[in-house]
Amino acid sequence: MATSDPGMTNPNDRLSAAVPRRRFVEVLLGGGFLATAAAFVYPVLRYLVPPKASDLGSDSVVAGRVGELKPNSGKIFRFGNRPGLLIRTATGEYRAMSATCTHLSCTVQYRDDLRQVWCACHNGKYDLNGRNISGPPPRPLEGFEVQVRGEEIFVRRRREA
Amino acid sequence: MSPLRNVRSWLDDRFGWDDLVAPLRKKTVPLHRLSYWYFLGGITLFLFVIQVLTGILLLLYYRPGANEAFESVQYIMTQVRFGWLVRSIHSWSANLMIFTAFAHMFSVLFLKAYRKPRELTWISGVLLLFLVMGFGFSGYLLPWNTLAFFATKVGTEITGQVPIVGKPMMIFLRGGEDVTGATLTRFFGFHVAVLPGLATLLVLLHLLLVQRLGISIPPKLEVQWTANPSAKREMKFFPNFMLREMMAWYVALGVLGALAAVFPWNLGVKADPFVSAPAGIKPEWYFLFMFQTLKLIPPKVWFIDGDVLGVLAFGLVGLLWILLPFFESDQPSRTKRWITGLAVFALAYMAGMSVYGLLAK
Amino acid sequence: MAFLRNKLRPFSPARYVGLAGFVVLAACLGYGQTTNSCLDCHSALPDPLGVSQEKFSQDIHAQKGLTCASCHGGDPTSDDPDKAMSRKAGWKGKIDRKQIPQLCGTCHSDPAYIRQFNPSLRTDQLGQYRTSVHGKRLAAGDTKVAVCTDCHSVHDLRAPSDPRSTVNPVNVANTCARCHADASYMKGYSIPTDQFAKYSTSVHHQALAVRGDLSAPTCTTCHGNHGAAPPGVDKVQNVCSNCHAFQAQMYEKSSHKKAFEAASLPGCVVCHNNHAIIHPTDAKLGTGPDGVCMQCHTPGDACDQARAGLQSSLSRLDEAIKSADQVLRVAESSGMEVSEARLGQDQARDSLTKARVTIHSFRTDLVDQDIQAGLKIAANNLQAGKKAMVERNYRRVGLGMSLIAIGIVLAGLWLYVKKIES
Numbered sequence: 001m002a003t004s005d006p007g008m009t010n011p012n013d014r015l016s017a018a019v020p021r022r023r024f025v026e027v028l029l030g031g032g033f034l035a036t037a038a039a040f041v042y043p044v045l046r047y048l049v050p051p052k053a054s055d056l057g058s059d060s061v062v063a064g065r066v067g068e069l070k071p072n073s074g075k076i077f078r079f080g081n082r083p084g085l086l087i088r089t090a091t092g093e094y095r096a097m098s099a100t101c102t103h104l105s106c107t108v109q110y111r112d113d114l115r116q117v118w119c120a121c122h123n124g125k126y127d128l129n130g131r132n133i134s135g136p137p138p139r140p141l142e143g144f145e146v147q148v149r150g151e152e153i154f155v156r157r158r159r160e161a
Numbered sequence: 162m163s164p165l166r167n168v169r170s171w172l173d174d175r176f177g178w179d180d181l182v183a184p185l186r187k188k189t190v191p192l193h194r195l196s197y198w199y200f201l202g203g204i205t206l207f208l209f210v211i212q213v214l215t216g217i218l219l220l221l222y223y224r225p226g227a228n229e230a231f232e233s234v235q236y237i238m239t240q241v242r243f244g245w246l247v248r249s250i251h252s253w254s255a256n257l258m259i260f261t262a263f264a265h266m267f268s269v270l271f272l273k274a275y276r277k278p279r280e281l282t283w284i285s286g287v288l289l290l291f292l293v294m295g296f297g298f299s300g301y302l303l304p305w306n307t308l309a310f311f312a313t314k315v316g317t318e319i320t321g322q323v324p325i326v327g328k329p330m331m332i333f334l335r336g337g338e339d340v341t342g343a344t345l346t347r348f349f350g351f352h353v354a355v356l357p358g359l360a361t362l363l364v365l366l367h368l369l370l371v372q373r374l375g376i377s378i379p380p381k382l383e384v385q386w387t388a389n390p391s392a393k394r395e396m397k398f399f400p401n402f403m404l405r406e407m408m409a410w411y412v413a414l415g416v417l418g419a420l421a422a423v424f425p426w427n428l429g430v431k432a433d434p435f436v437s438a439p440a441g442i443k444p445e446w447y448f449l450f451m452f453q454t455l456k457l458i459p460p461k462v463w464f465i466d467g468d469v470l471g472v473l474a475f476g477l478v479g480l481l482w483i484l485l486p487f488f489e490s491d492q493p494s495r496t497k498r499w500i501t502g503l504a505v506f507a508l509a510y511m512a513g514m515s516v517y518g519l520l521a522k
Numbered sequence: 523m524a525f526l527r528n529k530l531r532p533f534s535p536a537r538y539v540g541l542a543g544f545v546v547l548a549a550c551l552g553y554g555q556t557t558n559s560c561l562d563c564h565s566a567l568p569d570p571l572g573v574s575q576e577k578f579s580q581d582i583h584a585q586k587g588l589t590c591a592s593c594h595g596g597d598p599t600s601d602d603p604d605k606a607m608s609r610k611a612g613w614k615g616k617i618d619r620k621q622i623p624q625l626c627g628t629c630h631s632d633p634a635y636i637r638q639f640n641p642s643l644r645t646d647q648l649g650q651y652r653t654s655v656h657g658k659r660l661a662a663g664d665t666k667v668a669v670c671t672d673c674h675s676v677h678d679l680r681a682p683s684d685p686r687s688t689v690n691p692v693n694v695a696n697t698c699a700r701c702h703a704d705a706s707y708m709k710g711y712s713i714p715t716d717q718f719a720k721y722s723t724s725v726h727h728q729a730l731a732v733r734g735d736l737s738a739p740t741c742t743t744c745h746g747n748h749g750a751a752p753p754g755v756d757k758v759q760n761v762c763s764n765c766h767a768f769q770a771q772m773y774e775k776s777s778h779k780k781a782f783e784a785a786s787l788p789g790c791v792v793c794h795n796n797h798a799i800i801h802p803t804d805a806k807l808g809t810g811p812d813g814v815c816m817q818c819h820t821p822g823d824a825c826d827q828a829r830a831g832l833q834s835s836l837s838r839l840d841e842a843i844k845s846a847d848q849v850l851r852v853a854e855s856s857g858m859e860v861s862e863a864r865l866g867q868d869q870a871r872d873s874l875t876k877a878r879v880t881i882h883s884f885r886t887d888l889v890d891q892d893i894q895a896g897l898k899i900a901a902n903n904l905q906a907g908k909k910a911m912v913e914r915n916y917r918r919v920g921l922g923m924s925l926i927a928i929g930i931v932l933a934g935l936w937l938y939v940k941k942i943e944s
Contacts, residue, residue: 025941029934035927036411039920043243047218051240078865080232080431103737107872120879122737123767136737136765157228239859246917249857401943408935415928422921425857 060156063096066148074110074117077155083107084144084155089128090115096144096155097130103137117141184372188398191378196396198268199376203406204413205265208258209364211417212296215251216353223303225349227342230305231431238428249421257417259297259447262290270504273489274377280486282370285363287483292360297445299352305345306429311438312445313348314340319455322468323476341434441522450511451475453518558598559606560590573677580678586639593617593625620660622669623651650749666707673697673747689747692730694740695721717741720797728801739765758796759789766790772882804840807833807881831886835893836877842900843870849907856914863906870899 061084063077069088076083076099085099087110097117101108106121116133117126124135131140147154172178190199222241224233237244266286269275275283302313317340321331336343378386386393396402444452454475458467489500565574578584583592591598596613600606607613617625627648629635636643647670651657656667671679673689680687688697699718701707708715721727721741729738744753744761753761759779763770773779773789782789788796793806793814805812807829809821819825847867850860873896880889 022941025934025937028930029938032927032931032934036414036924036931039924039927043246044218046242047244047247048221049242051242078862082865083868103735106875107869120768120876122765123763136735138735138737235859235861239861245857245859401939404935404939408932411928411931411935415925418921418924418928422917423856427857428859 060154062152063146063155064153066151066153069094072112072115074112076107076109079144079155085110085117085141086146086153086155087117087128094146094148094153095128096146097126098142098144100141101137102132102139102141103135108141185399188372188375189395190376190398190402191382192394192396193379193382195272195379198272199402200406200409201261201265201268202371204409205258205261206364206368207410207413208254208261209360211254212251212258213357215247215254216357218247219251220353225303225346227305227345227432230303230345231428234304235428238425245425246421249425250417252426253417253420253424255297255300256446257413259293262293263447266290267504267508270485271501272377272379273501274379275486276377276380276489277486279370279374279377282367282374283486284483285367285370287485289360289363289367291479292356292363294447296352296356296360297447299348299356301445302345302348303352304428305432307432307436307439308429308442310340310432310434311442313344314438315442315452316444316448317344319468319472322466322472324469324473327472339434443518446515446519449518450514453514453521456518456521558589558591559601560594560596560598562601563603564590577678580680582679582681619665619669620663622671623648623657623660626670647748650746654746654748654750656750668701668750672701691736691738691740692734694742695727695730698741717797720795724795724797724799725801726799756783756786756789758791762790768879769882772880772888776882776884778884802878804833804836804878807836828884828886832881832889835886835889836874836881839870839874839877839893839896839900842897842904843867843874846870846900846904846907849904849911853907853910853914858910858914860907860910863903863910866899866903866906870896870903873899 061077061079063079063084063086064075069075069086071088071092072090074085074087077086078084079098083099085097085108087095087097089095099107099109101119101121101124103119103124104121106119108117108119108124108126110116111118114125115128117128117130118124119126119135119137122136124137125133126137126141127133129140130143132138143158144155145158147156169178190196219237222233222237222244224230234248237248239245241247269283269286298313298316302309317331317334320334321327323330332338334344334347335341336347443449455468455471458471460467462470485500561573561575561578564571566572573590578590589598590596594614594617595611596608597606597611600611605611607615631645631648633645636645651670652661656669659667660669675688682689684690685692687693695718702713703715703718705715726739729735730740742750743764745751759770759773769790779789781787782792794802803812806814809816815825815829819829846863850863850867853860854864873892877889877892877896880892883889
């Protein structure tokens with residue numbers, strides 16, 4: 001039956017070829033098993049090692065570090081796959097909200113001269129709680145919860161009550 | 162070889178290892194031109210094992226909960242090394258397993274392997290198929306993306322159509338009136354605890370029955386072989402059939418790896434309960450034939466609500482399907498042909514409806 | 523009324539003050555319905571004189587308790603038409619068009635009166651109206667111009683916030699167009715009648731009517747409502763800057779402002795049109811049919827060169843964004859997670875938008891700052907996309923090696939099976 005192997009079709013060689021052929025099959029099979037085992041085990045081992053980028057989970061991200069923001073200033077941070085706006089008010093309080101304008105989805109910014117959140121696209125203005133107070137925005141910006149833990153400022157979505 | 166033999170004899174001395182594996186040695190597989198179909202059960206089992214292993218790996222990083230599930234799957238896909246591979250294999254293997262389970266069932270049907278004395282094997286098998294679909298349904302929700310969210314909404318809605326018990330059942334499944342984070346928690350529990358427990362028990366029973374009863378021979382061949390025992394051809398299960406089965410497993414592995422690497426399972430968009438359902442939402446392909454049927458039934462049939470009728474009909478068909486072997490005559494010569502006809506019809510119906518559902522808007 | 527008098531008979535007053543107050547209130551509210559003899563006839567009369575109870579009950583004035591007599595005078599308690607509509611009873615009949623603004627103003631210009639209903643409602647409409655083109659012409663004796671009721675409707679006048687109101691933002695343009703788009707009606711006035719047709723093609727109309735953005739400008743946003751008049755050639759940018767603040771800021775400091783003012787050209791309108799404000803494209807900077815610069819500038823001069831520079835800067839960033847998009851799309855469709863770079867693309871697009879806004883400064887150095895920022899972000903995203911493609915190839919190589927190993931095992935198993943079975 002081994003004749004089905006295309007490399008060894010000569011029936012006269014059958015006896016003399018038997019031993020090396022067996023060795024060959026064993027090496028092939030053993031090598032194959034080892035190689036596939038490596039191919040399966042390697043990804044699994046790599047998978048088991050926890051990645052460096054720690055998973056903050058979910059609905060909370062580090063928006064910045066304490067001391068990074070002067071009073072009366074703001075910065076954009078990444079929140080999931082949308083931008084968020086972290087503001088430090090003139091009195092030193094932290095506020096955070098979605099940075100996507102509710103009018104046409106431009107990214108809003110903090111204006112230290114107005115002490116308001118401002119959208120450059122059509123002059124929309126929001127107060128520091130995210131309420132739309134002038135211009136085209138039809139809805140307030142979604143507000144986020146801010147927690148200062150140690151050196152880091154955590155922002156997370158408000159839980160529905 | 163000798164240390165291995167020592168271990169064996171040690172085990173044999175403790176609990177009679179050799180007696181335990183003796184039936185496996187004697188076990189044979191009938192050899193005929195349809196013998197290939199015997200691989201399907203083994204492949205399904207192999208994929209089940211893959212599901213268990215990759216499922217355990219996913220559990221290391223997955224977190225249930227409406228606020229975390231999507232992000233944790235995203236984390237697995239992007240941050241964890243080879244996380245994409247593990248998740249993609251889990252998803253692809255799930256789909257392949259459902260496919261091979263269906264194929265296995267139809268092969269059993271056409272080879273008439275469900276006849277006496279194998280009724281219990283059939284019943285446990287069909288129950289396993291239902292469990293596997295339950296795995297699919299519950300697992301689909303776990304990434305908490307839009308498609309999954311609405312598929313679950315529609316799917317549980319259909320459950321709610323059943324008269325009297327439907328509504329409580331829907332609330333039980335959803336963990337409330339609506340699909341929410343509570344549903345996710347429940348489905349997670351079903352998916353990783355309840356269903357695997359049940360499935361393991363049933364798989365063991367199924368295998369035990371196969372082991373006790375041996376492998377079925379198609380009725381025509383059985384008649385021939387009893388008449389002329391010299392024509393009987395079979396293959397030893399161990400190692401001959403087992404090695405071939407292993408080849409099938411390796412092929413399955415290769416296919417899985419290729420699918421996972423070339424078509425990684427995508428993640429979609431995080432579910433938002435407040436947006437309206439995307440147009441033309443469809444369930445996974447293995448529910449499509451039922452979904453499409455329900456869509457085609459007119460809203461009112463005589464005085465019964467169309468959806469209720471459809472759900473009841475599928476329930477009844479499912480029940481009859483489980484009991485199928487009992488409609489078969491135990492006289493091989495008088496084998497009723499209608500079951501084969503039914504099987505052909507069922508296959509054609511499911512395939513046709515699935516394709517229709519796939520193409521329909 | 524006999525019933526009312528009975529109830530009001532003054533016995534034990536203190537106890538009944540509350541009840542009496544309620545009854546009086548109820549009687550007053552019911553007054554219009556039970557004893558308004560006007561509608562008895564007018565609801566049956568044909569159109570110019572016909573006002574049904576159904577129609578009038580929609581009117582905000584009716585809802586606030588006013589009646590026919592509040593504007594038209596007379597005595598609605600009398601069933602006798604001669605008595606009810608007698609000049610002696612103060613009946614005014616059909617209000618002369620010239621008198622309408624004054625009549626509405628008797629209440630609407632009286633803060634003390636209006637305060638009883640809606641303290642935050644403005645009371646300057648009449649004053650504003652007198653400054654409008656409509657008001658001035660009316661005062662000069664032209665009765666074809668719009669008076670209060672032409673825009674606000676009459677007898678079924680609704681609050682502007684009501685979407686059925688003729689002055690609700692979505693309906694304003696249609697209301698103005700009733701006269702201003704009617705060429706035969708407007709004959710004799712030397713103004714065009716195509717404003718509405720032009721406005722209908724504009725990005726503002728698109729936003730308001732199609733997207734339902736109630737903040738998008740309609741006629742009154744730029745012309746004023748009660749004080750309706752063209753904003754004035756040199757004041758256009760002040761109007762536009764209400765929403766387009768950045769553009770206006772840039773323009774204010776630009777060389778064009780002075781030049782346009784010197785040539786009394788209407789600011790923003792010079793390039794963007796007035797009523798037909800189409801969504802601008804970079805082709806506006808070009809030399810093609812959409813180009814606007816070369817209407818004034820001569821080919822080859824310094825400005826033309828700056829123009830060409832600006833246009834090529836914009837298209838360079840645009841192309842950089844598009845090519846990054848394309849790589850990211852391919853990476854995404856082959857299953858790679860590139861959501862971070864996708865988010866970055868939005869920032870690059872923001873830079874492009876900003877650069878397009880900065881164009882209004884007409885300064886290449888300022889525009890270049892935005893362009894460079896955008897190019898940097900786009901380049902990073904392109905890099906991320908390419909990295910994802912490298913990762914994809916790495917996966918494929920890994921897959922290939924695994925498949926080779928699997929192939930070897932399969933071959934080995936096959937040979938082994940053949941061997942033990944031979």
